[in-house]
Amino acid sequence: MESHTRRAIAYIAGRLINGGSGSSIYDYSESRYDTFGGNVSEASVSVFDYEQSCYVSGSSTNLFHYGDGHYVTLRVAGTKFSGFDYGSSNHFSGTVNGRSLSVYDYGTSSYYQYSI
Numbered sequence: 139m140e141s142h143t144r145r146a147i148a149y150i151a152g153r154l155i156n157g158g159s160g161s162s163i164y165d166y167s168e169s170r171y172d173t174f175g176g177n178v179s180e181a182s183v184s185v186f187d188y189e190q191s192c193y194v195s196g197s198s199t200n201l202f203h204y205g206d207g208h209y210v211t212l213r214v215a216g217t218k219f220s221g222f223d224y225g226s227s228n229h230f231s232g233t234v235n236g237r238s239l240s241v242y243d244y245g246t247s248s249y250y251q252y253s254i
Contacts, residue, residue, distance in 0.1 A: 153178035
């Protein structure tokens with residue numbers, strides 16, 4: 139999965155699990171903040187990724203990344219989430235612990251840490 143796609147999914151998953159209206163996510167692997175704006179709810183998602191200048195929107199379980207031009211599925215269960223990125227054809231999974239998120243990307247076989 140592309141790093142910007144992974145950040146967007148981590149941001150959306152964090153918002154779905156924690157609620158709230160945070161506007162940025164910190165990516166520890168790239169030592170950078172990315173800014174997002176928009177609405178996230180169980181019914182629908184519509185967020186704008188300011189770094190990529192595009193929307194990520196759809197239902198909370200089936201998202202379309204307009205910058206990449208592909209779908210990403212997302213399932214949330216308690217403080218855990220998982221899904222499939224159709225752009226890279228790889229699964230991912232993650233956990234949320236307060237404001238900290240961990241994402242395992244099966245495509246890169248690596249963990250990525252974020253703070254929202």
